[in-house]
Amino acid sequence: MTSSTTPGGLARFNALEERTAHAALVEVCASAAWARGLLARRPYATPDALLAASDAVMAGLSAADLAEAMAGHPPIGRPEPGDPTSSREQRGMAGAPEELRARMLELNLAYQEKFGHVFLIRATGRTGEQMRDAVEERLGNAPEQEYEIVRAELTAINRIRLGRLLEEEEV
Secondary structure, eight states: OOTTTSOHHHHHHHHSOHHHHHHHHHHHOSOHHHHHHHHHTOOOSSHHHHHHHHHHHHHTOOHHHHHHHHTTSOOTTOOOTTOHHHHHHTHHHHTOOHHHHHHHHHHHHHHHHHHSSOOOOOOTTOOHHHHHHHHHHHTTSOHHHHHHHHHHHHHHHHHHHHHHHHHSSOO
């Protein structure tokens, strides 16, 4: 498929120099292996092909690669200053009452102590209460079960972020 029939954002992404494309992908997901996997499959004919490739690469990531991806995510309710992506995604916590924010801090710490990494959830479109309920529920999971839930959450987050990447005027 030529760039004349490829949607604009995708055509721009396909045409990026490899180093620039890699940097854009690492902004989507901090896993270098995930970014390399998507770069190796370029060019993409459709946005759906890019999303399918993302899903496939995510499914094959090692535990170390997943840890690298998770390290790029701040705790729920505490996005890094100057991180508009996490702030936008965690909007459901932005106006949360202090009691809920304090509870999320406790839950985040308990989760991290149990599983050794940040609690990860597709926060986009979820309220603070929904995220609290999710972490409370997931604290009861076995590590192996939580590992697969985290992989699924990262897959969903990457899909949302790739969609935004393709919507940007310049990638």
